[in-house]
Amino acid sequence: MEAATPNYLLIIGGVLFVMLNVAAALIWVERRGLALFQDRYGPNRAGPFGLLIVAADSIKLFFKQDWIPPFADKPVFVLAPAIVVVTVLMSFVVIPFAPGIVVADLNIGLLFFLAMSSMGAYSIILGGWASNNKYSLLGAMRGAAQMISYEVFMGLSLMGVVLMAGSFSLSEIVEAQRGMWFFIPQIIGFVIFFIAGIAETHRLPFDIPEAESELIAGFHSEYSGMKFGMFFIGEYMGITLISCMIVTLFFGGWLGPDFLPPIVWFILKTAFFLGIFILLRASMPRPRYDQLMEYGWKYLLPLTLLNLIVTAGVLLWMREGV
């Protein structure tokens, strides 16, 4: 085991710095992107291309009054926004950005990611419950049901990849994709993981816990100032995390033709999926809550199990042939 060398600390610091900035930059990218897709201008006043909107937004969030409602459960209310940021940042620990650029290459990396994403559900549940507000509570209950359900398919859809790579370690999974990226043999797994990823980060087609037209803002109705900012940033880091995971698991991670360094390939692929996340927000209507659950349990779960069984069967059959 390697000791904490300066190089190692540099990677930790670098990952932390890049992720926090990516989350902030995504605010601008998303607002401009949405404006582009919907044929309007978006924020274009502050600075070149409206880039300073990020600074304006952050300053506004930092200086807003940080109000805790008197009827709220104070310790839990304060704890909830921290959980979302901590769990998402912890997940970045296992992602291999390029050969050697990984904070901790755990041999249970994939399970660690799943564990952290299931812990992330607590931020919604506790935040909504501690707010002591019926809209928040409704949002929290929807969030709990949605995340628990979609976690099941998320984990199962990845098991096909694990079977093909023969390891839970993310860098070994990337190395196993040298011959062929896994999204070709695992196309069903990829689609289901993508859908479950949107549901886990409660992004727009599935943002039912915070559906503003029914629930005001759902679980974070009572949050203001930087505590709201944590939920906000947590969501953007969540979609960055899901994009990174999609790239690592299904699109060959840092692999790519030699004319660009590995890290650039990783960033390009991740940026592509971030763009898809934003495009989805611009173009998809929100399903009803029962439709979402029905869709998950009646279609995605059987499909995932089928994918797993077929993958395992084909792998066994190929091994027999050899």
Place this chain on the structure above:
Amino acid sequence: MEITFYIAATVAVLATVMVITRYNMIHALLYLVVSFLAVAVVFLTMGAPFMAALEVIVYAGAIVVLIIFVIMMLSLTREDVEQEKAWLQPKLWIGPALLSFVLLAELVYLLAIAEVPTAPSVASYVDAQAVGLALYGPYVLGVQLSGILLMAGIVGAYHLGRQKKKVIHRFLQQQEPQKERSAAL
């Protein structure tokens, strides 16, 4: 590794004590999550990373969320906390505490006379593959029994959720007989 084990074990014990003594159910469950996380760290230090990950995913991530889900539906209020306080008088602790003290003394005695095993380190490292081979090798009966148990649970849940409440909109309620008559004609 030894010191991380003792820290995690202490956290687990303290968190579990807090679970029992909290009056507010959600706070108790939060401590339960901490306790599960601490147990996961204990697994990790004992050389079972796969078990540690599953402990977090299954217990801390799924089961406690489901319990919280149910508790949120019950909508506990201040009065419930008061009632809990009234039920859990300090003098109720005396009997169980005395009895478990006897057990603790026995446990300490047994640990004291037991031979000290060599520190479990890299030698007893159990990875995911070893867990799978053990489950589908010598312990396959246990896997199948738990499968049957889960199946019974699913069938039971299906049976409870099957009766769908039939709600007819008030406009349709009046039209319903007319429609039938026209169909009969």
